[in-house]
Each structure stands twice: as C-alpha cells, then as structure tokens.
Amino acid sequence: xxxxVDRRLNPKGKSLxxxxxxxxxxxNQIREAVQKSLKDSAVADLGKERKxxxxxxxxxxxxxxxxxxxxxxxxxxLPGNKEFSPGDSIDKPKSGSGGAGKDASDxxxxxxDFEFTMTQDEVLDIFFEDLELPNLVRxxxxxxxxxxxxxxxITTAGSPTQINLVRTxxxxxxxxxxxxxxTMADVAALEAALAAAEQDDPVDPAKISALKEHLxxxxxxxxxxxxxxxxxVRFNSFTEQPTPTSQAVMFCLMDVSxxxxxxxxxxxxxxxxxxxLFLKRRYKKVDVVFIRHTHDAQEVNEQEFFYSRQxxxxxxxxxxxxxxxxxxxxxxxxxWNIYAAQxxxxxxxxxxxxxCVDMLNELIMPLCQYYAYIEILDEREMEVFASxxxxxxxxxxYRTVAEEWSNFATKRIAKPxxxxxxxxxxxxxxxxx
Amino acid sequence: MSSKLLFTDSEWDFATVERTYxxxxxxxxxxxxxxxxxxxxxxxxxxQMLDAYSSIAMPLMYNHWSFxxxxxxxxxxxxxxYSALAYExxxxxxxxxxxxxxxxxxxxxxxxxxxxxxxxxHFFKNxxxxxxxxxxxxxxDYLAFAKKYIAACxxxxxxxxxxxxxxSAHALMEQxxxxxxxxxxxxxxxxxxxxRRRAEYExxxxxxxxxxxxxxIEPPAAPPTRDHEDEYGGDAKLPEENLLYFxxxxxxxxxxxxxxxxxxxxxxxxxxxPQRQLKVMNEGCATFVHYTIMNxxxxxGQISEGSWLEFMHSHTSVVFQPEFxxxxxxxxxxxxxxxxxxxxxxxxxxxPTPEDRDWFPSFAxxxxxxxxxxxxxxxxxxxxxxxxxxxxxxxxxxxLFALYDKADASAFKVSAIHNEGxxxxxxxxxxxxxxxxxxxxxxxxxxxxxxxxxxxxxxHAMHRGIPLHNQTKELVLAHVERLWGHxxxxxxxxx
Numbered sequence: 001x002x003x004x005v006d007r008r009l010n011p012k013g014k015s016l017x018x019x020x021x022x023x024x025x026x027x028n029q030i031r032e033a034v035q036k037s038l039k040d041s042a043v044a045d046l047g048k049e050r051k052x053x054x055x056x057x058x059x060x061x062x063x064x065x066x067x068x069x070x071x072x073x074x075x076x077x078l079p080g081n082k083e084f085s086p087g088d089s090i091d092k093p094k095s096g097s098g099g100a101g102k103d104a105s106d107x108x109x110x111x112x113d114f115e116f117t118m119t120q121d122e123v124l125d126i127f128f129e130d131l132e133l134p135n136l137v138r139x140x141x142x143x144x145x146x147x148x149x150x151x152x153x154i155t156t157a158g159s160p161t162q163i164n165l166v167r168t169x170x171x172x173x174x175x176x177x178x179x180x181x182x183t184m185a186d187v188a189a190l191e192a193a194l195a196a197a198e199q200d201d202p203v204d205p206a207k208i209s210a211l212k213e214h215l216x217x218x219x220x221x222x223x224x225x226x227x228x229x230x231x232x233v234r235f236n237s238f239t240e241q242p243t244p245t246s247q248a249v250m251f252c253l254m255d256v257s258x259x260x261x262x263x264x265x266x267x268x269x270x271x272x273x274x275x276x277l278f279l280k281r282r283y284k285k286v287d288v289v290f291i292r293h294t295h296d297a298q299e300v301n302e303q304e305f306f307y308s309r310q311x312x313x314x315x316x317x318x319x320x321x322x323x324x325x326x327x328x329x330x331x332x333x334x335x336w337n338i339y340a341a342q343x344x345x346x347x348x349x350x351x352x353x354x355x356c357v358d359m360l361n362e363l364i365m366p367l368c369q370y371y372a373y374i375e376i377l378d379e380r381e382m383e384v385f386a387s388x389x390x391x392x393x394x395x396x397x398y399r400t401v402a403e404e405w406s407n408f409a410t411k412r413i414a415k416p417x418x419x420x421x422x423x424x425x426x427x428x429x430x431x432x433x
Numbered sequence: 434m435s436s437k438l439l440f441t442d443s444e445w446d447f448a449t450v451e452r453t454y455x456x457x458x459x460x461x462x463x464x465x466x467x468x469x470x471x472x473x474x475x476x477x478x479x480x481q482m483l484d485a486y487s488s489i490a491m492p493l494m495y496n497h498w499s500f501x502x503x504x505x506x507x508x509x510x511x512x513x514x515y516s517a518l519a520y521e522x523x524x525x526x527x528x529x530x531x532x533x534x535x536x537x538x539x540x541x542x543x544x545x546x547x548x549x550x551x552x553x554x555h556f557f558k559n560x561x562x563x564x565x566x567x568x569x570x571x572x573x574d575y576l577a578f579a580k581k582y583i584a585a586c587x588x589x590x591x592x593x594x595x596x597x598x599x600x601s602a603h604a605l606m607e608q609x610x611x612x613x614x615x616x617x618x619x620x621x622x623x624x625x626x627x628x629r630r631r632a633e634y635e636x637x638x639x640x641x642x643x644x645x646x647x648x649x650i651e652p653p654a655a656p657p658t659r660d661h662e663d664e665y666g667g668d669a670k671l672p673e674e675n676l677l678y679f680x681x682x683x684x685x686x687x688x689x690x691x692x693x694x695x696x697x698x699x700x701x702x703x704x705x706x707p708q709r710q711l712k713v714m715n716e717g718c719a720t721f722v723h724y725t726i727m728n729x730x731x732x733x734g735q736i737s738e739g740s741w742l743e744f745m746h747s748h749t750s751v752v753f754q755p756e757f758x759x760x761x762x763x764x765x766x767x768x769x770x771x772x773x774x775x776x777x778x779x780x781x782x783x784x785p786t787p788e789d790r791d792w793f794p795s796f797a798x799x800x801x802x803x804x805x806x807x808x809x810x811x812x813x814x815x816x817x818x819x820x821x822x823x824x825x826x827x828x829x830x831x832x833l834f835a836l837y838d839k840a841d842a843s844a845f846k847v848s849a850i851h852n853e854g855x856x857x858x859x860x861x862x863x864x865x866x867x868x869x870x871x872x873x874x875x876x877x878x879x880x881x882x883x884x885x886x887x888x889x890x891x892x893h894a895m896h897r898g899i900p901l902h903n904q905t906k907e908l909v910l911a912h913v914e915r916l917w918g919h920x921x922x923x924x925x926x927x928x
Contacts, residue, residue: 002454002458002471002472002473002474003472003473003474003528004447004450004451004454004474004475004476005473005474005475005476006447006475006476007475007476007477007478007481007532008476008477008478008481008535010477010481012478012480012481012484013480013484014481014484014488015483015484015487015488015500015501015504017496017501018487018488018496018497018498018500018501018504019501019504019505020501021496021497021498021501021592021596022498022499022500022501022502022504022505023501024498025498025501025502025596026498026502051509059498059499059502060908061499061600061603061604062604062905062908062909062912063604063606063607063905063909064607064608064873064874064876064893064901064902064905064906064909065874065901065902065905066872066874066896066899066900066901066902067899067900067901067902067903068838068840068899069840070840070899070900070902070903071840071841071898071899071900072839072840072895072896072897072898072899072900073837073838073839073840073897073898073899074837074838074897074899075835075836075837075838075848075862075865076835076836076838076862076866077833077834077835077836077859077862077863077866078757078833078834078835078836079754079756079757079765079831079832079833080755080756080757080758080759080762080831080832081832081833081834081850081851082756082832084834084847084850085847085850086847086848086849086850086854086855087846087847088846088847089844089845089846089847090836090844090845090846090847091843091844091845092842092843092844092845114505114506114509115506115509116505116506116508116509117505117508117509117512
C-alpha cells in the first residue's frame, strides 16, 4: 500500500525555532557583522534584507579530529592519475586548501566563516537592541484614525444583519414554552378529535362545541403568542474602540550650500536613514519632512534633498523658520512627537548663529522631543577640533543650547564609521528613562 | 507506441505520479526482485526541503541552534545559487518516506521514485548493518519522544541549561556509538528498580485532570524530577569506547534529565552510524537501481526519448567524478564510485574479460548480476565492498593512484598506481579510506578515579602516529569536563 501525500500545504518554517536559537547563540558575532555591513553599505540599501557574514567563533561545534599535518604517516587514494609512476613525488600544496592535500580527515578543523541572509526585522532588532528614543511620549488618543471594532456582548437593538440567531431562538423558545403556545401538532390533534367527534354516532353536541372552543382558543393563542416576538430578538453588538497610536515626525534639516559636497551629504543621509528606521520602529506612523537650505529654505522630497546640486550662501535660520512654519501647519504638538536632525558643515553667515540659538531656545526646543545637531567635518578638521569646546561659530553657539536643554545634542562626524557610535550615543538608553 | 507512454509533459500531477509509481514498482519488484518497506511518497516545497536538510534530514527533530545554523547556511547557498537542492530526501523508516520536490519535472519525479523509494528503500531493508543497528519501525516514535522530552526539559530547566548539555553531547556524537557490540544490558534488578521508580513517578505526577483530556491527547511528557539516581558508580566496564554511554551511566554530576538527553543524542548517533559506513554502497545501490529502472522504462516505450535524455543528463552529472587536480575535486563522489562498481559487477557477470575471470572467479560470466548485487548490498559495507569488488578495469577507468604521506616530508610519494603491480595495493588502501573505524580517532575511557579526585582518564590510541588536532581537542575536552564535572585527562599514545 503506497501513500502519496501532498505536504506542500503543511506549515512552513519548521526551522524558525532553530533559527531563533541560532541568532541568539551567535548574537555577538551577528551584531558585529550587522554593524559592519551597515557601515559599509550603500545609502539606498540601509533598510533592506541583507546578507551578513559571521565568523564561526561562538558557534563552533568542535569534534575530535585527526591532524595528519602534525605528525604520523598515512596513505590515501585519489582519482585522475595522468603522469605519475610509483616512486614519483608530488610537492605538498603550500598552505591548507589545495587539491591533493585535502582528504576526509582534516575537514572540520577550520570551519569557514559563513554567510547568511537576515531579514530586515532581524537586522533592525539587533541594530536597535540597546537604543531608545529619549523622552518618548505617547501622544494623545484623540481622533486617531485607528479604530477597531470589538465585540461588546448582546443587545436588544441593532441592525438586521447583526441578529444573533442562537440567542434569538433561545429566547423565543423559552417564551413559547412559558406561555404554553400550542404547537402545530396540538392544533392538528384537536382538529382530528373534532372530526372524529363529528363522525360519532350519536353526535355529542356538547363535546363538539367544547372541542371547537378549544380549537379556536388554540388557534387564537398561536396568533397572539407569536413564534418570534420582537422581545426575543437579540443582536450582536460591536463597539468602536480607539487604539492608541503614537506618531512622530522627523524634520531633516540640511545645509546644501556649496561647502556641502557629496561626501558630506552622504554622511548626513546615513544619519537620517538610521533615525528614520529607528523612528519607524518605535512609532506606528512616522512622517519625514525634508528641508534643505542655502540662504533660503525649501521643503523638498528625498530625492531632491540628497541629490540636487543647488548652491548658494548659507543662512541656517531660514531652515528653522521653515520647520516652524510646517510644524504649525501640519504637526500639532498634541498629536505628534517631533524630532529634528540638523546636519551642517558648521558654517553660516556671521550673526546668524546667534539668531538660531534664540529661535531654538524660545520656539523650537519647547516643541521637540529631541533635536540632534550633526556637524560634518573633514577628517583633518576633526583633528583640529579635537576638543568639544573649539569649533566654528555655529558649533559654539549650539553648545550653549545644549547646556540649556537636555534633549538637545550636538555631535561631530567625519567618516561613515563615526555614524553609528554617534547615533548610539545620541540615543543611548538612559537609566532614568 | 505513444499510447504506452506514462507521461508526455514535464509537468506532473498526482495521477501521473501515481501511474508512474505503479510502473516503476512493477519493474522493481517483478523484474529486479527488490524487497522493500512500504513506501510513502510526499511532495514538498523547496522551503520544506530546506527544513528537512537542516534537521539532519529527519522529519522530526528536537530544537537546537546548530540546526538553525545549518539552515542559515544551506538557505544562503541555495538562494544565492551556489548549490541546488537535493532532488530527494529519503528516510530509513517503515513506511519508507521519500520526499519529492514540487519543482521537479515529471522525469525527475520518476527518477527520484526509482532512486529513493526502491533503491534506498531496498538497501535500508536488506543491508546487515541497517538491520542490526536501526529500527525502521521505531525511529519516528523515538524522534517524537526525543523532541517532546527536550522541549519539556527546556520548559522546566531553561533553554540555556538544555542547550549546554546538547552542545556537549553533540561534540561527542562520534564517540557516542558502540562500534562492535550492542550496549550492555542492565542487570535484572536494575531494570526492576527502574520500573518501580517510573511507577512511583507516574503516581506522583498523576493528576485527575489528565482524565478529562479528549482521547488522543496525551498529558505533557514530564521529565523525571529526581535529581539523584542511583545509576552512578554502577557497572562501568573499562575501557569503554562509547564516551557518551560512559558519561551517561557514570558521570557524578549529571541529573536524571541530563542523562536522558545524552542518551537521546547517543541513540541518534548510533542510528546514523551505519549510514556513515555505507555512503558508497547506499548511493551506489540507489543510483544503480534508478539507472536500471529508467532504462527499462525507456526500452519498453513507457517514457519518451526526450524524457530519457533528460534523465541521462542528470544521471551523468550525479555520477561525475572530478579528477584530483580539478578545482571541483572534493574527495571521492560516493555516487560515482558506488554506481561505477555496481555497473561494473553487472558487466563482469554478463561480459567478463579474462582478467575479470581471474579476479572474480566466483561470479564472472555467471550472468546472475542481480543476485550478485543483492548479495553485496545485503552483506557488505563500504570498506569490505571495495576490498572485494573493485575491479582492475574500474581502477584504470578512475585512474586511481595511491599516495604515501609523511607529516614532516615536503612531498607526497606515489606508492602505487593502476597497474599490474599496484591494483591490490590501491584497492586495499581505498578500502581502508572507507573504514570509519580507522578514520575516527580511537578514543577510550581508560579509568576514572572515583575514590579520589574523580579525574577521568581518556586515551587516544594513535593510528600510524597521527595525533588529534590540538585546538579542537581542547575544545572538545572542555565539553567532556562539563559532562563529567571534574578534571579530564586525555593521553595520546601509539597504538
């Protein structure tokens, strides 16, 4: 007896549990690998599923193995002899892997590092493992678009489509029992008895009239005790329940004046990308607003934000103006968590820095959950400005804001490798939080 | 003639698969006289095939991270196109379960059914090692038990605890088999004592609630909780080659559930041990059978020429053996060697040369190739099969040659080649290469200082002066120490 079984519909992913165990086991190596791969990857690939290569350290599965290279002697047989005769010698391959030197006994001593693909979720989980947005506040529930219908028991009123038949019939049955509604069978029995009585010889008029009366009463009762009465009817009831959603908006402010080259923009983009991924993970809804500025600020789409080659002088405060304008228009603080990240090379028109500081202190910081200022420097500059206290005008001005506001942070980056540590530091989990 | 074709399309459906199966079965049973377990053919998707791979090709397996690692690796290789999925996976169980990949063409399904459901199946059922060591009827139940048991332990003692024991047990898997004998039977009193304990436990764990479960649902398997079991210090016989067995029975620190876990790993290891000694024969048998069946189907006009060509294409790539200097070379291809030898045996039976008559007087020219093969499939393992049946012609075809390797020399020495003077030497050496007993390090428990500081003594008898790989040795010993709970000393000495 042979069985043919179609297993294709069986649940897949039987190995998921093992995969999770493996990820957990290899946590440290994976974390290193993910960070490395994020660091080196192209801007556009940041949030994608990715292939990572981890070392087998920590996931080694050692077995006792023989080591024929250490000492001893052995024989082995190979296929494919073309020119050798007994007594010939063949030089051993220089190091490790090489055709002739390899045989069963030395496999397994040096397990290769290996590659595998992680889903976006797995990558982000690891990436954000110990990060947290500071000052995370849940926004109000008011008029959120997310509502869910939830069962709310049984009611006596509702729309016909929501009739609960079981409950209705149960009530109807109980009522019919309680009021002793004659059944069809009862009526039929009476009718039969009446017919029989009419056939009787001699006819008993008293019995006939009694039966007629019974029958009439039964029929009448069936009329006034309805099969289903409006009081029996029950409806399923649902109520709308608002589900809390939290939302965030991120303002990306970037200086695109002539001094910001591709390299600077690329660094900035990486930072924004991380911030975006991060917010997305924390909030149901995340909006991103791109504002670029030279001596004049505009809201643009992402593409333009990063790739347009607009140029001009620099007035940073225009971007702040723009941000406030958009915020007033679209992002009420009652409903939105507001984040801003500003990237600049730190040069602005003289006097403008002062203006920015005033705006930040008085208007912007009270609105924001968090404001990060990223100054993008040359690597050479990085050395010059080794101390946090020295720097260009904007930097020094912003330092005063940072002293005032704990949710204002300033950082400098010069190369892709700096981004992650800086990001990490900016969004470090605070014990108090 | 076309009316006799089993299928014309490369697409398959269940009716076609079933019809083709019947035709293959007819040839396998009536023409070839194969003797098989009942078959169960399952169609699975590629994802499920990956799943199957990564639980050592068993449909049921306890959870462990190393299977996840295997899966991650296989999946990456597969998705990036480095490796194709096997067309089939077959399980040594009764009924014999063969998985067919849904993406296969109809020709491939036929090939796979002939290969797995009849070739492997016959071999599983008849080879003496499988008969002796594996229990085809019981394996699925045992795996189900193992999975449930490990899961229950994880729940009770925590994942990390269980993982640690499994890690250590896996490290010793190859030292967890009895190579020459069945495990010693426990004494009668011991068995009775165990039975009494079990009854006691069941009594303690009994709950009225279980009675309310609907039929068919069993109460969760609960591992015994008793920490102390009087197994320790029992009937240890030394030396003992089965390290896992020794630790299970004698470790001073293991709790009952940890002993049971070791036992599970040990039983699995034992179950797979014959497989390791029969790679060449097992694959050879399956390949020979599918080759013979597919050709008969073609000769009888049951499959089309196109289908036959497709079959030949995949057959030849399966039995391809790269030469040692080829970049693709990674050792002997068991399919190539096994199939080559079996096809050669048929040739020797049917059209022997004088040389063959010299070498194989017992069957050369006798014509009964199927009988000769069936006898070989039943009564040999790789090592002895090669030792007995590898012919000079095949050695020439493969251009075999033997190298002598001394660790401190800078060059290998060619010690024999495929010529009159070298045949026997080459054959003997190749056979040794397939002796799992010689390839695995020979490690034994030689003593345990149970009265003193409880040091465990292991010894490695070096074969021809080859020592253990030093780094991995230390790593594995750390695992042994974890299981033993005290110092472990490993000495290496010449055998």
